Structures are given as C-alpha cells and as structure tokens.
Amino acid sequence: MSFQPLTDDQPEPSASVQARLAPPVRVLSAGPWTARLVGDELAHISFAGRPVLRAVKAVVRDQDWRTPQPSVRSVEIKQDDNGLHTRWTVVFAGYGVDYDAVLSAVFTPATVEISFEGTAAHGFRSNRIGLVVLHPPADAGKDITVEHPDGGSTASQFPLDVSPHQPLMDIAALEWADAGTAFRLSFTGDVFETEDQRNWTDASFKTYSTPLSRPFPVDIAAGDTVRQSVLLEAATLEPQEAVEAAAVAAAGDAGGPRVVTAHIGGESGRVPALAVVAGPQPGLLPAIPGLDAIVVELVEESGGAGQSESAGSGSDRSGWAAQLDAAAAAAAAVHGAGLDIRAVTADPAGAVAELAPYLAEAKRLAVFHPASHVTEPDSWQEFKASVRAAGFGGSLLAGTRAHFTELNRDSSRTPSDADALTFSITPQMHSTEAAHIIDSVPMQRLAALNALQLAGGRPVHVGPVTLLPRFNAVATSGDDAEAEADELQDQPFTAAWMLASISALTLDGVASVSYFEASGPRGISDVDGRLNPAGELLKQLAALRDSVVLSVEAGQADADAVTLYPVQSPEGLVIFAGNLSGAAVAVDVRLPDGAGAGDGDTALGRLDLGPWSAGVVRFPAADFPAPS
Structure with a gap:
C-alpha cells in the first residue's frame, strides 16, 4: 500500500519538540516491582507485571492553578541488598514561581516509598504543593476502602461514569485487591482526597494533597518547606519466586517487533461535521x-x-x-x-x-x-x-x-x-x-x-x-x-x-x-x-x-498508539492512519471475508507508519465500491 503523508512539506521538529516527544526514560526494576522514571514523574508502577499506579509526581500550582514547568536537574540510582534507591531533583519555574524539590523512591520486595521535600526560593501565592498519585482509568468500578485520619474507614468504589465531584474524601490510606494481591497506599504530610480527572479528559483518577475545602490561594514565603510521602505496600499469597518470575516475564514481553494486525469490519459510524x-x-x-x-x-x-x-x-x-x-x-x-x-x-x-x-x-x-x-x-x-x-x-x-x-x-x-x-x-x-x-x-x-x-x-x-x-x-x-x-x-x-x-x-x-x-x-x-x-x-x-466509517479491531496490546480510520466513500475506500509513538509500526490490514479481494484473500497489505506520523491510503471505487 502507498501511504501518503498528509502534507509534502513536513516541518522539521525542533530540539524542544524532540525532547517533548521523547523525554528521557529510566526503567527501574526491583524484585516484583517495575516503574519508569519519565522526566520528573515516577510512571507505570507495576507489581508482578500488573499495572498498579499510573504515576506518582510532585506538583506546584500557582494561584491560578497554572503549573510551572518542571525541570529535572539530577538523577541518582543505586541498587544494593536492601533494594533500589532512586533520587531526583526538580526545579519548578514559571508564572513567577521558583521552587526546588527533591524526590526519592525506595523499592523493596514488598513496598515502594516515594518521598518529596520542596522549598520555595522566593515568595508567591499557591493553590497546591505536594505529591499526587494517578490511578489508572482501568480502576473504574474497583472496590476500595478509604481509611480516614481519625482511624475510621469507608467502603467505596472508583466510579464507572465520570464523577462530577470527588468520589473519595478525607484520606489517610487506601486499600484494594487485584488478582490475589492486596495493596495499601498510605499518605503522610497532609490529608488527601481523590478527584475524577476524566472530567478534564485526563486518563486517571488523582489522589492529591490539601483538600479543596481549605481556603486557597495561600501565601508561600521564601524558605517555606513541604514534606510528604506515600507508601505503596503489596501482600500476595503467591510464593515470592513466582511473583518475581511473573514480573520478569512481563518485562520481557515489552520488546520485539511492533507489528499490528488490523481487521476492518462493518459500519461503526459516520464522519462527523x-x-x-x-x-x-x-x-x-x-x-x-x-x-x-x-x-x-x-x-x-x-x-x-x-x-x-x-x-x-x-x-x-x-x-x-x-x-x-x-x-x-x-x-x-x-x-x-x-x-x-x-x-x-x-x-x-x-x-x-x-x-x-x-x-x-x-x-x-x-x-x-x-x-x-x-x-x-x-x-x-x-x-x-x-x-x-x-x-x-x-x-x-x-x-x-x-x-x-x-x-x-x-x-x-x-x-x-x-x-x-x-x-x-x-x-x-x-x-x-x-x-x-x-x-x-x-x-x-x-x-x-x-x-x-x-x-x-x-x-x-x-x-x-x-x-x-x-x-x-x-x-x-x-x-x-x-x-x-x-x-x-x-x-x-x-x-x-x-x-x-x-x-x-x-x-x-x-x-x-x-x-x-x-x-x-x-x-x-x-x-x-x-x-x-x-x-x-x-x-x-x-x-x-457523513460518509460511512468502518470498524477496526487490532488484537495486539501495543496497538493503542495506532489509529486506523477507514472511510467508505463514493470514490472508494480511504484509510486514514496515525502513529502516536516514537517507534515505527507495521500494520497488516485485513478486510472481512469476501470483501475487496478475490480468491478469498482479505489482505490489503502492510502499512508502514513512521514515528509520530499521519497519512492516508486510497483505494478506488472499482476495487472497493460503497455498499448499496
């Protein structure tokens, strides 16, 4: 198939664009735990190959909820008999804010502890400073127990529909279970609560410090320091050897060539206005x-x-x-x-x-x-x-x-x-x-x-x-x-x-x-x-x-970065394709049985998508007529 970029004159990405699209990533692995230090955030925290948290990161918000740009100044990673120790320093600068922070993450076979210490270089007004935990959207519908600072607890659930208001309040710790493993996430340094960030199309539920019921903004003086930490604990009935083996197998599955098989089906909608x-x-x-x-x-x-x-x-x-x-x-x-x-x-x-x-x-x-x-x-x-x-x-x-x-x-x-x-x-x-x-x-x-x-x-x-x-x-x-x-x-x-x-x-x-x-x-x-x-x-x-859009099914787990948008028009079949990843992807495109090709062959061919690319492939109506 001949894949045509949308424009002949593709802009050359600047150094800042390249850094934005491909930030430095450090893969961390310790026993059953894996995570990635992506820029300033500890992302994709998994246990025995199962995703647990989308990310933990520090945020600084000014009085208008704007986020000064974080810049990582140094990273130290040490591994010894006691586990994996990671320390990184971050400077938040912009919107009149200059703020220095030190974060650390300590991995042991049963725990991950992330700590934050931040200090203001000069005075400013702020709505929030501290750690936030991002829970994956796949947690929607999951049962969870909220432990409160007074020692009480409440049985709750991550909402399925987008919750207009905070679903979890007054948090000292959260407990939940997944596939035979019990997890506990406890917080120190402040009271936390959870909001449904899907309201803003963020792919997460966010547990953050300083409840919104407290007055904001507040005055931050030069030298003011905030200290917080979160502790993630895992307890499983599986033998430790089996847990570590599962983690190693999951890490190994991430490699290999990126080839996606996409099956084009029947009508799934219409091109919107x-x-x-x-x-x-x-x-x-x-x-x-x-x-x-x-x-x-x-x-x-x-x-x-x-x-x-x-x-x-x-x-x-x-x-x-x-x-x-x-x-x-x-x-x-x-x-x-x-x-x-x-x-x-x-x-x-x-x-x-x-x-x-x-x-x-x-x-x-x-x-x-x-x-x-x-x-x-x-x-x-x-x-x-x-x-x-x-x-x-x-x-x-x-x-x-x-x-x-x-x-x-x-x-x-x-x-x-x-x-x-x-x-x-x-x-x-x-x-x-x-x-x-x-x-x-x-x-x-x-x-x-x-x-x-x-x-x-x-x-x-x-x-x-x-x-x-x-x-x-x-x-x-x-x-x-x-x-x-x-x-x-x-x-x-x-x-x-x-x-x-x-x-x-x-x-x-x-x-x-x-x-x-x-x-x-x-x-x-x-x-x-x-x-x-x-x-x-x-x-x-x-x-x-208003032309017919055909459905697409792609079975591979790494197909999320690929978008195929097949449109059946009077002029023929038009397949728009995009790759939202920094690696090339090959897509084997197939039609339903009996459609578009003779002798039972439903393969349209292989579509090679470069990193961060979008383009189109067209097939004439003589080969792919619109359905009557």
Missing part, C-alpha cells in the same frame, strides 16, 4: 469544501471606553461586529460554511442586538456567563425569546465553553429546552507531557458518552478541541492572559492526535466537532495560508462528511 475556530484571522484559511462551520467566540469585556451603546454600563461588546464580519466573510465566500456563534456575556438578551445582523448565517448559537463559563438558567428564557424574535432559526446550544467538568457538575442547572449540549476539550489542564496528551484520547470518548447521557437524546457538539486551554476557567486572580500556543501545533504529531480524537468522537449523537483556530500559532494554517498536517487532515475529512 467538522468546524474550526475563527481565531484572529479566519480569512487566511484556504478553502475547505465540506467544512460545517466557523466557530466565533465572542467574549464580553468589562465596561470601559469604547463600549457599544447597547452593551450597557458594565460590558463592552464593541469588538464583536469586526469578529463576526471577518468570520462571516470567510465562512460564506471561501468555505460555503455557516457560523457557530458562542457569546460570553452577562446579559444574553441584551447582546441580541449585536448578534442580530449575523443570525441568518448562523447554524448554531450558544451563550455562557463570563464568571461561571456555563449557560445560566436564570437568563436563558429571556435570551431564547429575544433571539427567536430576532429571526434565528438555527440550533440553540447550552452547556459550557470550558471542560466537561463544568457540564457534569452543572447538569441539573443546564436548560432542559436547549436544542443541544456543548463542551470543550483540552488535554493539558494538568499535564503537558506528550504521554498524557495521548492518553487523553479514550477519555474524550468517555466524556462524550457521558455528555450524551446528560443530553437525554439531544445532540452534542464537542469543541473547540485544542492542545492548550483557550482561557483559564479556574483562575483566582482575575487575570485574563492570552491563550498560549503549543510548539506541537504544526507537527505531524498533532495530526495523528487529531485523527485519534476524531475516531474517539465518532459517535451516534455527536453532531459536530470543532478543532483549533483557522490560522496562526494555534491554528491549522500559517500566515501564508499553507495548511499544516492537522489542517490537511481536517480538509480531507471535511470533504467526506
């Missing part, structure tokens, strides 16, 4: 036939000079007309698309005058309050009546401009008569590592499925989906900093991640998905109108809107 955010210069985006809409985010500023007369004394909507003019011109003249207007205003009904001239071109309209970032029910009915009276005949959306978290927590307040629901996605609310961005993809599907449950039969419009947050939904300082751009934006990695995201969100009921901005450092094209790999992917998939 795809949209893009206007951004500052939507006119730079080249034509994308089949594009559903251009999303225009209109944020009402606090009152001041230059505000429109109809905006009222407390708000400024004077820039809305220019944004709408630019987006409407690009949508209609260049793409043949509509507008998807998202207005952020404290006075939705009062904003209708600014929106009225553009409502005829709008497919969808949503309103959110600038403080809560959700559709507030107390102004909804007046807004709905006003906008319908102004002639809007499209779909009225309710929900949140922020994460699924806000939709989940405010579901009881979401207007029940909205035509559809909406929420946005960013994979870097808590972690910026490439591995966490990749792991967010199946959580996107879970969040969308939960949103469809909340919608009760109404469609869901997902997005904008962006690599970094468009705004800080949880800032406490009130500062409205400009959205940051990710250096990965124009890389093939982002196209491969976007393909995986589209595949995850190809669900019955997900009516549209919007991605990134039209142009610029957060966009799908550059200032000269050249599409980057993610832009070319969006262009090719937009042209296949």
